[in-house]
Amino acid sequence: MLxxxxxxxxxxxxxxxxxxxxxxxxxxxxxxxxxxxxxTLGLAGWLVGLVLGVRNFSQQGMFLVGGAxxxxxxxxxxxxxxxxxxxxxxxxxxxxxxxxALLAASAATGLAGALFNPAVRAxxxxxxxxxxxxxxxxxxxxxxxxxxxxxxxxxxxxxxxxQVTCLVSAGIFALLSIVQIRALPAREDxxxxxxxxxxxxxLPSSWRGVLAxxxxxxxxxxxxxxxxxxxxxxxxxxxxxxxxxxxxxxxTAAVAGLFAVSGLSTILGQTRVTRWCKARMTAGRALAxxxxxxxxxxxxxxxxxxxxxxxxxxxxxxxxxxxPALCALLLALGTMITYPFEMDTIVRLSGNRLVATHYxxxxxxxxxxxxxxxxxxxxALDASRSAGLPALPWIALPVLGLACSAxxxxxxxxxxxxxxxxxxxxxx
Numbered sequence: 245m246l247x248x249x250x251x252x253x254x255x256x257x258x259x260x261x262x263x264x265x266x267x268x269x270x271x272x273x274x275x276x277x278x279x280x281x282x283x284t285l286g287l288a289g290w291l292v293g294l295v296l297g298v299r300n301f302s303q304q305g306m307f308l309v310g311g312a313x314x315x316x317x318x319x320x321x322x323x324x325x326x327x328x329x330x331x332x333x334x335x336x337x338x339x340x341x342x343x344x345a346l347l348a349a350s351a352a353t354g355l356a357g358a359l360f361n362p363a364v365r366a367x368x369x370x371x372x373x374x375x376x377x378x379x380x381x382x383x384x385x386x387x388x389x390x391x392x393x394x395x396x397x398x399x400x401x402x403x404x405x406x407q408v409t410c411l412v413s414a415g416i417f418a419l420l421s422i423v424q425i426r427a428l429p430a431r432e433d434x435x436x437x438x439x440x441x442x443x444x445x446x447l448p449s450s451w452r453g454v455l456a457x458x459x460x461x462x463x464x465x466x467x468x469x470x471x472x473x474x475x476x477x478x479x480x481x482x483x484x485x486x487x488x489x490x491x492x493x494x495x496t497a498a499v500a501g502l503f504a505v506s507g508l509s510t511i512l513g514q515t516r517v518t519r520w521c522k523a524r525m526t527a528g529r530a531l532a533x534x535x536x537x538x539x540x541x542x543x544x545x546x547x548x549x550x551x552x553x554x555x556x557x558x559x560x561x562x563x564x565x566x567x568p569a570l571c572a573l574l575l576a577l578g579t580m581i582t583y584p585f586e587m588d589t590i591v592r593l594s595g596n597r598l599v600a601t602h603y604x605x606x607x608x609x610x611x612x613x614x615x616x617x618x619x620x621x622x623x624a625l626d627a628s629r630s631a632g633l634p635a636l637p638w639i640a641l642p643v644l645g646l647a648c649s650a651x652x653x654x655x656x657x658x659x660x661x662x663x664x665x666x667x668x669x670x671x672x
Contacts, residue, residue: 245515248382255429256371256379259364260386262420266327266360267390269416272398273334273409280406285341295343295350302354304611310355311362311604312447319367319600324424326360329353331417338410361607366600369591376591380584381518385511392507454601459660460593464609466655467531467586469648471610472617473538473641474579477506480621480637481568484545488553489564498565502572509576517580527585527592528656532649534582539645541574546638578645589661617644 249257281292314322333352340346372379401409454460482499489495521530544567554560594602621637628636655661 245382245385248378248515252375252379252382253371254427256368258423258428259368259371260379260383262323262424263364263383264386264390265416265420267387268394268397269330269334269413269420271391271394272401273337273413275395276398276402276406276409277337280402281346284406285346287343291343295346298347299350299354300611302351303357304354304608304615306355306358307362307604307607307611308451308601309447309604310358310360311366311600311602311607312450312598313359314363314366314600314604315450315598316447318430319363319370320424320428320430322363322600323360323367323428324421326356326358326363327417327421327424329359330356331414331421334410334417335414338407338414358604358607362600362603365587365603369587369599376588377522377584378515378518380587381514381580383587384580384583385514388507388510388514392503392511395503450598450601451605454594454598454605457593457602459655460590460602460606461609462655462660463589463593463652464606465613466648466651467582467606468610468613468617469644470535470538470579470582470586471614472621473535473541473645474575475614475618476542476621476641477502477572477575479618480625480641481571483625485564485568487564489561494561495564498561498568501565502568505569505572506576509573510580513577514580514583517577518584521581521585526656527589528652528661530585531582531589531661532653532656534578534580534585535645535649535652536578537581538575538578539642539649541571541578541645542638542641544570544574546635546642549635549638593661 249260252260278292278296281287281295282289287295310322310326329352333349333356336345336349336352340349368379368383369376398409398413401412481502485498485502486495489498525533548563548567551563553563590602590606591599621641624637624640628634652661
């Protein structure tokens, strides 16, 4: 892995390290923000939800704008702007206690992600060239490492004071801002032909061009399932662990184990899985099989519903921990299969034009899908408990995965995942 990392040009290496640091700073703070808002500041539950929801809404809602701005003004300025804005947002979260200031800081942190996320991915795609697939595989390793380490660092810092966590996180983003300014070369998508005329029509013209790219929109819709399924590591699986294992130390440790299984398996296996898949299958087949793997990941939980639930003791603990851990492992494997091909396919379907705008719209579509998917999953969990049908969510989620897998395979068989020569290639 280290040899592969060193083989990329300096800007690509810097972007990978940056993503690790971005996730480190983000995840050392965000898991503990709700407790700070409700405990230290004493906000009502609906106000805590409002503050957190504003962050998510500002990020998901502005991805398309951030991507279009990156295509118009260049990737580096948007990456720097996002890091600076998140510096200010995180510092403010730790220093203020009024609701308007908290809402403004939360919105700023969300907007920051919308600015730098599409730009980082488009920059990496341009810098990696023909090695995009391998570059995104390695990028995901750094991405997951930040998610894995961030909460651990945050737990230590929050044990001292939540303000310390906020200021350290803000300091990380301030340092990132300086590094981007000094070390990241200014670069637009140099591979895109007609780079100058793409600015002529402004942002609305860019959006119309991307929205006219039907194969890209079909692909984005089919991929929503992958995000809904993978997000269950944070929603359905912890709820199932705590339902059977309780809210005590065992439940907490078992939930932490889910995240460890997911993160460590990706760190250790991502580049190997990508290398194996690239040698044996096309992008379309890899995407379809990745979604199939993610859907089948819930079969252990479905099988567990057929077993009697012990009242207590090791048997109940094993039933609470083992099937969710197997599910988390298979979800991670499915994500390892799909992610590099997914990021590469977006570039190909863009016709190598307005790449950041395509990434921005893709993030928005999948973000909306996650929200709706989580609402439906939560409803299925509630219905399963009230109706005494514990298997219901573990049937619905595999059906979703298999349906999305079939949709991706259909797009592959009909040639819609091939590079386009239509609207995306004609954009200006």
